[in-house]
Amino acid sequence: MTAFHERRAEGDAQDVYEELLRQAKGLFEGERDLIANAANLSALIAFHLEGLNWSGLYFLKGRELVLGPFQGKPACVRIAVGKGVCGTAVAKGESVLVPDVHAFPGHIACDSASESELVVPLLKNGAALGVIDLDSPRKGRFSEADQQGVEALARLFVDASDWPEGR
Ligand code: SME
Secondary structure: OOOHHHOOOOOOHHHHHHHHHHHHHHHHOOOOOHHHHHHHHHHHHHHHOOOOOEEEEEEEEOOEEEEEEEEEOOOOOEEEOOOHHHHHHHHHOOOEEEOOHHHOOOOOOOOOOOOEEEEEEEEEOOEEEEEEEEEEOOOOOOOHHHHHHHHHHHHHHHHHOOOOOOO
């Protein structure tokens, strides 16, 4: 079986994300469980986007991000807000696109194969509830189109899932 980071997506980025959004809508239809939807989202991304070695989610609990469902090697479980690429995306409340992780001060290396990274916050009513984190073994893997596409997936996932009381 081909490793997921060796798969090739067909078409340009816009087509790929249109298809991803269509499939995510189908998966979330009639299901609002947060963990189930997060698990399917991480797998959907991993198997549709080419050139990834990690795809997953972290959820904000207090002042820490805690590892959620993912595809890839086992990863660091807790990341403080403001630390690493993930914690920076939550602190800023906006996506962080890192073409070269070795040039990002404070990058947390979970898989030494990672060379570039895209982290998109899960936003609800302006507050960050967690992140979607994508890693690639290729420098410069992620474009503006990837950022916009994953932001659209994040909005869909947040709206389609039930969050703990008060969120
Ligand atoms: N690189 C991330 C940590 C999570 S792993 O990549 C899965 C960071 O710097 O926040």
